[in-house]
Amino acid sequence: MSLSANMNIMKKAARKAGRSLVKDFREVENLQVSMKGAGDFVSRADVAAEEIIKSELMDARPTYGWVGEEGGAETGSDPTRRWIVDPLDGTTNFLHGLPHWAVSIALEHKGQIIAGVIYDPAKDEMFFAEKGEGAWMNETRIRVSGRGRMIESIFATGVPFGGRSDLPATLQDLARLMPACAGVRRFGSAALDLAYVAAGRYEGFWERRLNAWDMAAGIVILREAGGFVEPLVPGEDILSSGEIIGSNEVIFDQFSKVIRNR
Structure with a gap:
């Protein structure tokens, strides 16, 4: 290298x-x-x-x-x-x-x-x-994981704490996603969540209300590992919006439709 x-x-x-x-x-x-x-x-x-x-x-x-x-x-x-x-x-x-x-x-x-x-x-x-x-x-x-079936996939996110305003949206995400996948993890570090998707340990990650420094390094690492990364709301800027979704290429469309509720 x-x-x-x-x-x-x-x-x-x-x-x-x-x-x-x-x-x-x-x-x-x-x-x-x-x-x-x-x-x-x-x-x-x-x-x-x-x-x-x-x-x-x-x-x-x-x-x-x-x-x-x-x-x-x-x-x-x-x-x-x-x-x-x-x-x-x-x-x-x-x-x-x-x-x-x-x-x-x-x-x-x-x-x-x-x-x-x-x-x-x-x-x-x-x-x-x-x-x-x-x-x-x-x-x-x-490299990102090669898994292409949601039911075999593990995802990561951050669950809001302390009554944050984005808690209801995250709970709704979980209600849609958990029946369709192999599990959701909440380990408490967005940077490591992104790195773990890049390394194939998770299939995908999403979260709201992050700061630029939580995501910036993970974005380039995940993309260089073959992953897809987008803002949670299409067309927005990830770093300024603080909302992100990423996964391997195979599962991205399925995963993003569930989280974006489309």
């Missing part, structure tokens, strides 16, 4: 942030029993990981723009390129000591995501792709 300089920079930053997060993750279990709990600690771990990533990326590419979950957006002197970063996707899992969370880094050029890295430090699995170069997990090239 031939990696660009930008991809090497992204992978290095993801691993460095991952090492910091793993150290903090080991402390979470001890903090669960404290009166204050682990919330403040995890918030600091999240911010610290973003600072590590930003330092690595901006030192290497100081002209690029930046948008991160914790640090907001900055326009670079090169307006055509920007980093899109989620330093800890799956914060609730991290907070509860569940080893399913990831670092997500994407590079956007002229409005198109051209490279992405999703790193799961707990399992040491790094998913990455560059436009036109295929998708990989560590040293292995990955």
Whole structure:
């Protein structure tokens, strides 16, 4: 595999942030029993990981723009390129000591995501792709699942919590989808859900009210693995709408009709 300089920079930053997060993750279990709990600690771990990533990326590419979950957006002197970063996707899992969370880094050029890295430090699995170069997990090239029957397929989503306004729509989605498939998973990390579809572990994924940094890296990885990715409402922009649906090519039409209720 031939990696660009930008991809090497992204992978290095993801691993460095991952090492910091793993150290903090080991402390979470001890903090669960404290009166204050682990919330403040995890918030600091999240911010610290973003600072590590930003330092690595901006030192290497100081002209690029930046948008991160914790640090907001900055326009670079090169307006055509920007980093899109989620330093800890799956914060609730991290907070509860569940080893399913990831670092997500994407590079956007002229409005198109051209490279992405999703790193799961707990399992040491790094998913990455560059436009036109295929998708990989560590040293292995990955492809979407070849399953074409809904009843044999597993899907992933995020179920809204805390009385969010999109909960009724998601429950309606589940009511239509679950009788037609082999199962639905809710693992708590949109970035890893997209990576898992790319790796053939799930057949498809959909979710509403996501942020650009939740999806950006996963979009290019899934597409480079042979998957289809579209906005949930045709014609909208995925990153700005925050709504996404993706799967392998074979099942996309069936899956999207169920979720879009058509």
